[in-house]
Amino acid sequence: xxxxxxxxxxxxxxxxxxxxxxDNSDVKITDYLRRANRLQVIxxxxxxxxxxxxxxxxxxxxxxxxIDIVYANLAGSNIEQQAKSIxxxxxxxxxxxxxxxxxxxxxxxxxxxxxxxxxxxxxxGYLQTYGAAAKVLETSDLDxxxxxxxxxxxxxxxxxxxxxxxxxxxxxxxxxxxxxxxVSRLIQKPTTEIKSSLGVNKPNTDGNKPAWY
Numbered sequence: 001x002x003x004x005x006x007x008x009x010x011x012x013x014x015x016x017x018x019x020x021x022x023d024n025s026d027v028k029i030t031d032y033l034r035r036a037n038r039l040q041v042i043x044x045x046x047x048x049x050x051x052x053x054x055x056x057x058x059x060x061x062x063x064x065x066x067i068d069i070v071y072a073n074l075a076g077s078n079i080e081q082q083a084k085s086i087x088x089x090x091x092x093x094x095x096x097x098x099x100x101x102x103x104x105x106x107x108x109x110x111x112x113x114x115x116x117x118x119x120x121x122x123x124x125g126y127l128q129t130y131g132a133a134a135k136v137l138e139t140s141d142l143d144x145x146x147x148x149x150x151x152x153x154x155x156x157x158x159x160x161x162x163x164x165x166x167x168x169x170x171x172x173x174x175x176x177x178x179x180x181x182x183v184s185r186l187i188q189k190p191t192t193e194i195k196s197s198l199g200v201n202k203p204n205t206d207g208n209k210p211a212w213y
Contacts, residue, residue, distance in 0.1 A: 002027045003066055004187055007054055007086070008073035010038040013101060013152075016180025017071065017187075018042055025188050032063050054082045057089050064093040069187055071099045077125065083133040087140045097190050098137065098144045099183055104199060106131035106148065110169040113208040134197065145186055146197040150174040151210040163199035171201030173210040178202065 004021070006014055009031035021027045022043050029047045031039055036051040052059035054074060064070070070090060074082055083100075090098065104110055105118045105127050119127070137144040146165075151173045160178040163170055179200060186193060205211070 002068050002187070002190075003030065004028070004069045004071060005030045005032055005063055005067045006071050006073065007032050008075070009033045009049075010035075011073040011075075012154075012176045013180045013183070014071070014073040015042075016177045017073075017183040018047070018180075020181050020184035021187060022046060024184065027187060030063060030067065032060075055085045057085055060085065060089045061093060064089060064095050067093075067095050069097040069099065069190055070095060071183055071187065073101050077129060079129050080132040080136060083136040087136055087142060090142060091140075096141075096143045098142045099186050100134075100137055100144060100146050101179070101183075102134050102146050102148050102197075103127070103130050104148045104150055104169055106134050107165060107197075109163075109165075109167070109199065114172055114206075115169075117209045138195075138197070143194045145193045145195075147179065147182065148197060148199045149179050150199075150201040150205070152176050152179070153210075153212070157202075159202050160200050161203045163201075165197035165199075167199070169199045169201065171203065171205040172207050173205050173212075174200050174202045 010033050031049045034053050036049050041047045050063045110118045134146050150171050153173050153175050155175040157175050158178050158181045
């Protein structure tokens with residue numbers, strides 16, 4: 001049985017990932033977040049909860065005991081610091097597999113007018129800090145997968161395609177549910193997309209910006 005630690009477990013994408021894992025696998029989940037009262041446990045038989053910050057290495061170290069895979073669904077201006085803490089603590093506990101949610105545009109890979117618009121919306125710290133966090137993973141010895149979603153919608157659908165680092169990003173949007181299901185699939189097949197950075201979009205959503213803007 002696989003044991004997964006979900007960092008930032010109260011997030012919307014994390015909720016979809018947790019639900020899909022509980023529905024389609026026998027994975028056991030440890031939910032890790034700063035304020036445990038924000039989380040609604042889906043299945044008490046297969047989920048446990050730890051309250052802690054990802055930069056609190058002693059607490060994170062305890063949470064990593066007997067864990068096989070870490071899935072990080074994090075945010076914040078200190079995302080690079082969080083990445084460094086997670087990599088160091090995973091190394092100490094000899095946990096290798098990490099799935100990390102980032103954002104589109106960290107490699108300046110979004111082409112055309114949409115790329116310009118994305119810069120106008122996310123420059124000023126967001127792209128820079130998320131790019132720096134991704135570099136922490138890419139220079140580590142972890143078996144990481146970085147996920148770079150397009151602009152996120154709440155559509156109740158699973159519909160996505162992938163691009164690799166070095167390829168132009170496609171589309172403008174993707175549903176949170178799609179990203180959650182992708183995370184679940186990677187956890188269920190943990191040897192896939194090792195040391196990959198995946199752009200994720202809904203097919204046929206090309207444009208100058210997401211449809212709802």
